[in-house]
Amino acid sequence: MQTEFTKYEGAGNDFILIDNRDGVFTPDAAVIARLCDRHFGIGADGLMTLARNAEIDCSMRYYNADGSEGEMCGNGARCFALFAHHLGIGGETKYFDAADGLHTARICRSKGSAGEIELGMTAVREIRTGEGWWFLNTGVPHYVEFVDDLESVDVIGRGRIIRRDTARFPQGTNVNFVQVTGNGTIRVRTYERGVENETLACGTGATAAAIVTNFVLQRRTAHFAVSVPGGELAVRFSHEPETQTYTDICLTGPARRVFGGVFDSENF
Numbered sequence: 001m002q003t004e005f006t007k008y009e010g011a012g013n014d015f016i017l018i019d020n021r022d023g024v025f026t027p028d029a030a031v032i033a034r035l036c037d038r039h040f041g042i043g044a045d046g047l048m049t050l051a052r053n054a055e056i057d058c059s060m061r062y063y064n065a066d067g068s069e070g071e072m073c074g075n076g077a078r079c080f081a082l083f084a085h086h087l088g089i090g091g092e093t094k095y096f097d098a099a100d101g102l103h104t105a106r107i108c109r110s111k112g113s114a115g116e117i118e119l120g121m122t123a124v125r126e127i128r129t130g131e132g133w134w135f136l137n138t139g140v141p142h143y144v145e146f147v148d149d150l151e152s153v154d155v156i157g158r159g160r161i162i163r164r165d166t167a168r169f170p171q172g173t174n175v176n177f178v179q180v181t182g183n184g185t186i187r188v189r190t191y192e193r194g195v196e197n198e199t200l201a202c203g204t205g206a207t208a209a210a211i212v213t214n215f216v217l218q219r220r221t222a223h224f225a226v227s228v229p230g231g232e233l234a235v236r237f238s239h240e241p242e243t244q245t246y247t248d249i250c251l252t253g254p255a256r257r258v259f260g261g262v263f264d265s266e267n268f
């Protein structure tokens with residue numbers, strides 16, 4: 001069977017998008033892992049399907065490069081919204097759900113294959129802290145640790161160990177190292193669940209890092225410029241210091257269609 005796909009990237013976090021409104025594509029972990037393989041497949045950090053939804057514009061499902069399902073992906077969801085836009089689905093603001101809940105995505109700018117998208121995130125859950133680390137769920141689980149020099153961190157080596165530390169993080173966790181570079185500016189490097197290499201950006205990770213920075217430094221700053229290896233993201237939110245609640249969280253950043261093609265399922 002021939003399946004059409006489109007490749008997108010958001011700040012260098014790259015994805016295979018499949019329009020599955022006809023429901024013909026059946027996600028299978030081994031097939032997804034093969035499609036995401038950079039030598040034997042198309043190559044990507046993850047794969048997303050777009051399905052019909054009777055109440056809202058559409059539904060997104062996200063799979064990591066190893067074929068495991070993730071509840072949400074920030075960079076992926078911006079790419080997903082632009083993909084929906086390119087397919088002519090919905091208005092300027094898209095309404096869709098992911099496994100973590102409902103999302104809105106406003107297409108702030110769209111020109112040719114590229115766009116700027118403001119994505120509404122679900123409310124933060126499970127903030128907790130340990131010695132020198134923080135943990136929270138911004139759609140998917142995130143570990144956050146502050147460092148003085150981001151360049152010298154062994155992101156893959158340390159990330160691999162922390163990611164699978166199920167004694168502390170029962171569902172596993174994405175791992176973020178954060179350097180504060182100014183008031184409202186941070187740099188982040190992430191090692192994700194379900195991907196073997198360091199990704200160039202992680203949207204839910206950038207969001208988690210901005211929230212923890214606010215939480216730890218007890219600042220009123222609720223606007224963060226987040227620099228990641230693959231580009232620049234922005235995170236803003238409403239913060240209630242008395243109860244430490246974070247709501248109306250928005251992640252803004254780029255998304256771009258890179259190329260499209262067809263694969264033959266029999267080969268995967």
Ligand SMILES: N[C@H](CCC[C@H](N)C(=O)O)C(=O)O
Nearest residue numbers: 070073074075140202203204
């Ligand atoms: N790249 C992502 C996160 C993917 C989710 C994932 N790695 C997991 O927790 O399973 C992002 O931009 O938010």
